[in-house]
Amino acid sequence: MTTPCPLELDVRPQLARGEEPFAAIMEATDRLQPGQSLRLIAPFRPAPLFSVMANRGFGVSDRRRPDGAWEVVFAPLEDAVLDPGLAPGSTPGAALWPDPSHVLDLAGLMPPEPMVRILETLAGMQAGEVLFALLDREPMFLFPELAQRGHEWAGNLAPDGMSYRLLIRSGGPDRAVHHG
Amino acid sequence: MIGKQIARWTMAWFASALCCLIASLGFAAVGLAGPGGWAAGTAMATVHLFALGWLCQMMIGALIQFTPVLCARPLKMPGLSLPALLLTGLGTAMLAAGFLSMDGWVLGQNLLGLAPAVVVAGFGLTAVMLVPTLLAGQGLRxxxxxxxxxxxxxxxxxxxxxxxxxxxxxxxxxxxxxxxxxxxxxxxxxxxxxxxxxxxxxxxxxxxxxxxxxxxxxxxxxxxxxxxxxxxxxxxxxxxxxxxxxxxxxxxxxxxxxxxxxxxxxxxxxxxxxxxxxxxQTEVNMRWSRAAMICLAMSAALMVPTFRWGAAWAEAAMFLALVGWLSTLTLAQMVKIVSFLTWIQVFAPQIGRRPVPLVSDLTDARFAGRCLGLWATGVAGGTFAIAVGHPLLFQVSAMILLVAVLGLTRELLAIRRLRHLDPARLPDHLPPLVLPVPLRSSSDDHALPA
Structure with a gap:
């Protein structure tokens, strides 16, 4: 079996235009074939992306090229899952996170209200702080938003299937927060 | 893996389906299909625009959007959605045109013969996306x-x-x-x-x-x-x-x-x-889904007696199922789904950064409810017209259904354009009405040899 060629994505032109490349990177990741790597070219070392891609089951290797750009290869990990019982996309090693500093009981709320409460709470949390939320169901629309904002998460359905338990480790206060 | 959870072509599937619905109701309203005339080519074209163009396309679009939610897994090969949509839409058009051969349009015969191959290509691509997603993880449990x-x-x-x-x-x-x-x-x-x-x-x-x-x-x-x-x-x-x-x-x-x-x-x-x-306190989509459930009950109740009562009642049962049960349910939920997806698209990135409206603020529930009420009136009239074999009453009912759908289409456009929100709360850029948000970077990436 041959390994597909890496997909190369150069985000320098986009950044030069002042555009946010995150969506393009996620789109390129979605388009990868099984076993295919993503080679990302960026003008700086895109460290915040490493945890996002780790959540998605990619290992990372990076180097600085002679022209000053950073070349980062995200290679899919063969057995990227994780603690048994965690939902796909969960961060490995969430068991080692500190105890939650914030707890939200979001059972009985109509979507997207749980998502609103979680993101509003995260906006005021420091990097590394952990939020625990109890929900009625898996918040599928929340995950891309967490990834985009640089937060890590791990979650699973309770054994009786009646609630979803979600831990989120803050990646730091939202730089784009506008107060007032 | 977990990516964006809004399927890129959902609105395009919905729009294509709505166009087929409007076309089929228009044909029925001018008398091209109705009681006593279902065997005509124009009637078969109308029925297939409705069943395949409207309901099947709507259901496939909804499944592509919601299978990941059902399975808590991202869709496999989401890039096939657009080709599947184009093939299904083309196949529907070819089939509808092909049926006109039954009324003497000779060229239509070839279209009728070819349409199944085009439709199955669309269905096949849909299955390639859905089946592996359905079988992953917890899957069939x-x-x-x-x-x-x-x-x-x-x-x-x-x-x-x-x-x-x-x-x-x-x-x-x-x-x-x-x-x-x-x-x-x-x-x-x-x-x-x-x-x-x-x-x-x-x-x-x-x-x-x-x-x-x-x-x-x-x-x-x-x-x-x-x-x-x-x-x-x-x-x-x-x-x-x-x-x-x-x-x-x-x-x-x-x-x-x-x-x-x-x-x-x-x-x-x-x-x-x-x-x-x-x-x-339930919302308009759930209140009108009850009407759909009543139609399902009536249609199911008619299934056995139609064996004694004959073809007109079987046709009435099918009308109740397709127009009363499936379409009322779809139209009612469509209002909610379009407003929810639009909210996620526009306001999810703003949560925690500025105040965001409620999902229900995007919809004029009273207007949507009136349109759905009008639709239900058309369903009742159409069912009665078929049962008693009254083509003119059927035409009038189709006109009522058409007016109801045009009203709902207006409401869906208002939801997509956030017309019910205070203009001061509108974001600078709205997502495209039907097409996905363009990916400006896609011209910058390409596969390289390793």
Missing amino acids: QAEVRMVALALIALAGLWGTGTAMALTLAGYNLLPVFIPDALPLHVLLGTGGFLTLAAFGVSYKLFAMFLLAPDRDGPLRKAVFGMAALVVVLVLGLAGSILARGPRLPLGLLVAVAGAVTAGLYLVEMLRLWRSRHRL
Whole structure:
């Protein structure tokens, strides 16, 4: 079996235009074939992306090229899952996170209200702080938003299937927060 | 893996389906289809624009959007959605045009013969996306996933029986069938099989969410699946026997009874779900979904007596199922789904950064409710017109349905353009109305040799 060629994505032109490349990177990741790597070219070392891609089951290797750009290869990990019982996309090693500093009981709320409460709470949390939320169901629309904002998460359905338990480790206060 | 959770082409699937709905109701309103004239080519074209163009495209678009939510897994190969949409849309148009050959348009015969190949390419790409996603993870252990998988099996049977009839009508001798034998099975596999079972599967999850009701896989849900599987196996067996020119098996009454029991069990479960809801004040989509449920009950109740009462009642039962049950449900939920997805697209990135409106602020629920009420009036009129064989009353009912849909289309446009929000709260850029948000970077990436 041959390994597909890496997909190369150069985000320098986009950044030069002042555009946010995150969506393009996620789109390129979605388009990868099984076993295919993503080679990302960026003008700086895109460290915040490493945890996002780790959540998605990619290992990372990076180097600085002679022209000053950073070349980062995200290679899919063969057995990227994780603690048994965690939902796909969960961060490995969430068991080692500190105890939650914030707890939200979001059972009985109509979507997207749980998502609103979680993101509003995260906006005021420091990097590394952990939020625990109890929900009625898996918040599928929340995950891309967490990834985009640089937060890590791990979650699973309770054994009786009646609630979803979600831990989120803050990646730091939202730089784009506008107060007032 | 977990990516963006809004399927890129959902709005395009919905828009294509709505265009087919408006076209088919327009044709019915000018008398091209109706009681006493279903065998005409224009009527067959109208029926297929409705069943395949509107309902099947709508259901496929919804499944591409919601299968990841049902399975808590991202969709496999989402890039196939656009080709699947184009092929299904083209196949529908070819089929509808092809049926005009029955009214003497000779060129239409070729279209009728080719359309099944185009439609199956669209269905096939859809299956490539949906089936591996449904089977991943918990997969078939979940009731709703099992039901959608069964619906897809019925879809294959729907296509098989349809192809045999289309080829026969087009004059090809590949799968010759006696149309009056194959037609009831084709109708059952489409209406009761694919569309109704997929609606069951999606409704388990969505209704529990919209009503804040406990979502449990109990014995009743297993019984619904067991009965539905029995009906699908029976109908596929009958269809296989007809296609293989085997004996005509006298199982029609058994299928009708089993189908009616399946619908009855499902309705009992939905009634329980409704009663166990924590959200006492329901929204417009759920209020009008009750009307859809009543139509399902009436259609199921008519299934057995039609054996005695004759063709007009069978047609009325089918009208109730396609227009009353499936379309009312789809239109009511469409208002909610479009406003929810639009909210996620526009406001999810703003949460925690600035105040965001409620999802319900995007909709004029009173106007949507009036349109759905008008639709229900058209359903009642159309059913009565078919039962008593009154073409003019049917035309008037089709006009009422058309006006209702044009009103709902106006409301959907208002939701997509955030017209019900205070202009001061509008974001600088709105997402495109129907097409996905363009990916500006896609010209910057390319595959390199390793």
